[in-house]
Amino acid sequence: MSLLWQALRFPELPLDVFRRGCDDEPLMAVVDAQRLLTVSRTAAADGVSPGMRPAQARSLSPDLQLVQRRPDLEQDSLRRLADGLLQFSGWVSRQPPFELVLEIGGSQRLFGGMAGLQQQLNRHLQQLGLHWQSAVAPTAAAACLFCRVGGDTLFTEREALAARLAALPIHAMELTPAQTRALSGLGLLTLGDCLRLPAAELGRRLGDTLSEQLQRALGERPDPRPNHRPRPVFHGELALPAAAHDSAAVLFALQRLLRDLQALLTGLQAGVQRVRLRLLHEDHAATPLLLGLQGLSRDGERLLVVARERLQRTPLKAPVTGLILEARHLLPLTASPTDLLRHGQTARMSWQQLTERLGARLGEAAISGLGTVADHRPERAWHMPAPASDRQQTASPHRPLWLLPEPQQLACRNGLPEHHGQLQLCQGPERIESGWWDGQDISRDYYQARAADGSRLWVFQDRRQPGRWFLHGYFG
Amino acid sequence: MTDALHELLREPRIWRATSAPVTTAATATGFAELDARLPGGGWPQAALTEVIHAQQGIGELQLLMPALARLSRASRWIALIAPPHIPYAPALAACGIDLSRILLVRPQRHVDTLWAVEQALRAGTCAAVICWPGQADASALRRLQLAAETGDCAGFLFRSETDAAQPSPATLRVRLRRDTEGVSQLDLIKCRGNVGPQSLQLKLDTPRVQALPVSWPPHGGRGRERMAETAPARPAIVRPLYPKPRSEQARVPQLQLPLDGERQLDRMH
Incomplete structure (x- = not known):
């Protein structure tokens, strides 16, 4: 070739x-x-x-x-x-x-x-x-x-x-x-x-x-041409020849910028969910507008529809002399695969895309997976690894589906624990005594208890402090 | 006047209790008596389900476990958003859930919770999104319902007893109660295709997961629900926390090899 x-x-x-x-x-x-x-x-x-x-x-x-x-x-x-x-x-x-x-x-x-x-x-x-x-x-x-x-x-x-x-x-x-x-x-x-x-x-x-x-x-001498590398952000600026007084003129100019954006996104196989538009005025501070979509897209028309809605709802405070369009987060968006059998299905996001999007707003620490750890101490038998990373799973029956982050001390009467009324111990004890090697050792007798309102609790008696009962989980 | 009324009734958003039940895709709940009452024979897929319960620890999670165990073995994800306590991983694994398919999201603020739920429902990445949204008005719930439809995702909302009186656009609303004897009762507050509220008793504590085929042939897709009935029931392989000593394993007669490895594993446990 x-x-x-x-x-x-x-x-x-x-x-x-x-x-x-x-x-x-x-x-x-x-x-x-x-x-x-x-x-x-x-x-x-x-x-x-x-x-x-x-x-x-x-x-x-x-x-x-x-x-x-x-x-x-x-x-x-x-x-x-x-x-x-x-x-x-x-x-x-x-x-x-x-x-x-x-x-x-x-x-x-x-x-x-x-x-x-x-x-x-x-x-x-x-x-x-x-x-x-x-x-x-x-x-x-x-x-x-x-x-x-x-x-x-x-x-x-x-x-x-x-x-x-x-x-x-x-x-x-x-x-x-x-x-x-x-x-x-x-x-x-x-x-x-x-x-x-x-x-x-x-x-x-x-x-x-x-x-x-x-x-x-x-073609007799090498002629290297540097390849253009696109920046992973979009910043488009457009100066208007004459100040625009109505939204129609602004929208026309915006359409040009959105075409630039769409072309970049097509080239990068990326999409945006949110773009920042600033309308520049002669002697006023710029009007910021945030245009958001429900999902990632590279379709400029969709953003234009949103912009039209916004501009028609809020009148221009001064004639517009220029526009700046910015998109910070260009996320990968591959063409949606077409399936022969399931028509009308929305393109599914990969879990990476979902976690990226959630993490972008909630912070990376708020998103995790769930896994087990081979430890007998209940509070150490689980951890939060990165999603999809943990394949090793240890199942322990007779454990509650809800665990409290910290054991909660229960009131006692006649040596038996209370939680919204007297608790009835139905199963147990299961003695867990472990962890002498790292100074976090425990020695507890666990019971399944039933409360007066019908809820089932996981309680324990600390063997180091006899007579003290703690709530550690709910059988949710 | 009657014309106006007819006009109104033709509106597709209005559902009348007397009209024929809408056939919806559903995931079997794992409780036969409940499946029989629900249209489609299970938790509605691509819709919102509200689980209302007054107290904690009455088996509210256990209600979903058989369905979640099955969904986690398919190709999609399960998102837990803003749980009130720690969803305890060893117990979830004991219910047959594949933990590597769980996404735990813990937003700091309430507005972020609703946003995250909507994103997760809409993304189509998750087969089920389970959330504890706290206060949510009808318009927020309507958004979630639409997002669930868009993303073909089963949304489960856990709500308190005070929210039961509030109208909700959710497709299915159930209330879970447990009396002092430990008998769980489930009220179908709202259920398309069912007239009036109904109640049924469930045995939540009986582990039904064991009888459910939780591992699927690699090809998923349509007819998965039908296959649930025809596929041979294979128990979930649950590895015990305390494996038997090696000496006992060694006693398995060597001559009977080659055996089907899986069957051998079952026998050993």
């Missing part, structure tokens, strides 16, 4: 991080270092273009909204994007600032061939509200080069690589200004021009980086 790489480039990511939170195209431009970096379609229609100064853009389009670039949000978005793409490939690599490559040769069959994979990938990216260019090629470096000149290239044959690359313009490569000047001075305009020259000579004149890039694109 040969590797096949898909490169995805998000050239409008600086704008997309603001734009994807709202339904329609805003009149907006992103400013970086006093120049316009990316402009929206509607702004471009007014004549605004990247590279302009803000004042110039304002004069062309008076209503233009200018926002400062947020590189942190961009990188966060790229990371979440990579998380989500793990459902399409086990090998996703991020290339900041705007690129991702993923190996699809291994997974295309799962999606019904190349066409099916591309269709599902496109739908996924569309739902996230992003703009992208894509290219598929037998090497990662070549895929990136095709992507940079506009994308929409798809070929899988390694033999065609050299011919296809030769047609690319030289500016597709990452070049220093000095290299660009040198290349245009030499009259080398396409990659084909460079490839015709001997690699060693080219390297000496223009630096090794250029010939290395070419060799990687041709």
